[in-house]
Amino acid sequence: MSENGYKSGSNLEKVLKAGHFAFTGECGPPKGANVDHLKEKFEHLRGKVDAVNVTDNQTAVVRMSSKAASALMVQAGLEPNFQMVCRDRNRLAMMADVLGAYALGIRNMLCLSGDHQHFGNHPQSKNVYDIDSMQLIAMVKKMRDEGKFLNDEPIDVPPKIFIGAACNPFADPVDYRIYRLANKIDAGADFIQTQCIYNMKRFRQFMKRAVDMGLAERASILAGVTPMKSARMAKYMAKNVPGMDVPEELIKRLEGAGKGKMAEEGIKFAIEQIQEFKEMEGVAGVHLMAIEWEHKVPEIAERAGVLPRPQVD
Amino acid sequence: MIIADRKPLEEIQEMVKSCGKILLVGCKGCVTVCNVGGLKEVQVLASILRIARKKEGRPLEVEEKVLERQCDPEYVEQLRDTYDQYDAVLSMACGVGPQFLSEAYPDQRFFPAVNTKFMGGAVQHGIWEERCAGCGTCIIHFYDGMCPIARCSKSLLHGPCGGSADGKCEVSSDIECIWDKIVRKKMEQDRLEDLRVLRAAKDWRTARDGGPRRSIREELVK
Helix, strand or coil, X not given: CCCCCCCCCCHHHHHHHCCCCEEEEEECCCCCCCHHHHHHHHHCCCCCCCEEEECCCHHHCCCCCHHHHHHHHHHCCCCEEEEEECCCXXXXXXXXXXXXXXXXXXXXXXXXXXXXXXXXXXCCCCCCCCCCHHXXXXXXXXXXXXXXXXXXXXXXXXXXXXXXXXXXXXXXXXXXXXXXXXXXXXXXXXXXXXXXXXXXXXXXXXXXXXXXXXXHHHCEEEEXXXXXXXXXXXXXXXXXXXXXXXXXXXXXXXXHHCCCCXXXXXXXXXXXXXXXXHHXXXXXXXXXXXXXXXXXXXXXXXXXXXXXXXXXX | CEEEEECCHHHHHHHCCCCCEEEEEEECCHHHHCCCCCHHHHHHHHHHHHHHHHHHCXXXXXXXXXXXXXXXXXXXXXXXXXXXXXXXXXXXXXXXXXXXXXXXXXXXXXXXXXXXXXXXXXXXXXXXXXXECCCCCCCHHHHCCCCHHHHCCCCCCCCCCCCCECCECCCCCCCECHHHHHHHHHHHCCCHHHHHCCCCCCCHHHCCCCCCCCCCCHHHCC
16 A cells, blocks of 8 residues: 555545545546547536546447557546456556556556457457456456565556456355455455446445454445436346346336336436435445447536535545 | 268358369367267268259269377378378368368368367257366366356356346246256255355456466476
């Protein structure tokens, strides 16, 4: 740990350590080198979130690299949460990118397995999976805390990174998910961002177990929220996204709102969720994934009562 | 055993397009067991090739032969007297066969008639499935006899990923999630602690290192 008592000193870490309810957003880099497009997207999030997740070839579709987009964000004065998947890099490239990211001012990182390339726009590619997400978490922790590469050689200026991991409370086998979360925290995750939650009842049960097992004390758990734009989107996610639990009653609620009003109903539901998460034991914040809806984030944040964002020095 | 599929006929015909006389050579090893390159398959492919070329008006002479094993120099040697009587030799063995043949007979051309796919076994009559990725350091004892390297789409050593649903892989509902099986078995048998262990990053040197991997049995080397 560094002299100031922080592991990384990132804004997200400071906000969480000060006990504030964290609020993070997400921004997918453009399918090209269009910096203006990237800036236009992330400017919506300025001052509205504590950190912005920058996705890494999300859904296995090639985009501007998450490291470069994160660095552009740092230059613009926003705090990125640099995502890294195990699909596209071996351990050499991963460690190199962790060092490079840190050198470019990146202080948060989310360690992921990554969607299989089958889903993306280059299904012919060869995946890497030299190490998996659990091992990536442990590797970054080792680099940061021991100042060593995976091979035990010393690092000249270790990367002080705040380490994040993902968790899907709804994937199968459901009974095992809490232990997988525990494994990620044991491996070194400082914070957790969950998959989008729609089934609040099941998430309450999951969080109760997380609290009972002491996991919520050992890592900051941010609940994932993605506002539904329509009943069609809800149905699509329910049917086609593996490990996604979209209750029938939510679909009915969106349909009930009627044409032209479903998006507002989706936002209302998201706001209700955020308000409940604020009160839910063990939940340290919300991760808002407004996919291609970045411009809606200020409104959602405002209406959910999470503004202004805390300033921690 | 090694599982292979026969190449599409068009691809094979393209390979032997310029030939007037070929040898089609099968193998009595794995490809016979998985019904792709044994005696029967040699006979069928030979007939198809002959008929197709006859229709084109440029007949193809195809001789048939099946070796005990094409991955063994002792049996490969059985072609010594005849190999040069053809414009090319088409092998129905796994990818090892045409390579051993071309090493033994450098002045002949050898073509593969099958696509070699994986190491596995028959899960039901007519369906074979992969079980081993040949990584060179077996770890299936950690996973109750189920290999996540070969059977998980992401080769995760700490699964299952967030895409596991109803025992199926996120990639396709035709693929079982091997991690679902591993976890369920461990939990049913009250051995969850096996899965609370952080496994070190795998040493892939035994899976893919400089050049072809070798296995040396000193006591057998003369």
